[in-house]
Amino acid sequence: MELDSRMVAAVKENKTSANTRRVMDDQQGVDFLLKTLAGPGLGERIAEAARLAVEEHQRQTAQQMRSAVEAENSTK
Secondary structure (H helix, E strand, O other), rough: OOHHHHHHHHHHHHOOHHHHHHHHOOOOHHHHHHHHHHHHHHHHHHHHHHHHHHHHHHHHHHHHHHHHHHHHHHHO
């Protein structure tokens, strides 16, 4: 079962109240969402996203430090 793209778009725009009743009345949709959220794949994807975010933060911090050192060295 696929999610209704309008529901997904509404959630992205924080306009969920108008769609809440429609989603709650769709038992198959609720079951699908719960199954997806409870699945092991979601936890793995969250962990991978967190790992990538940490790596990106470290890369940006290293770049900022390198730029600061280069700027300091160029004034000497």
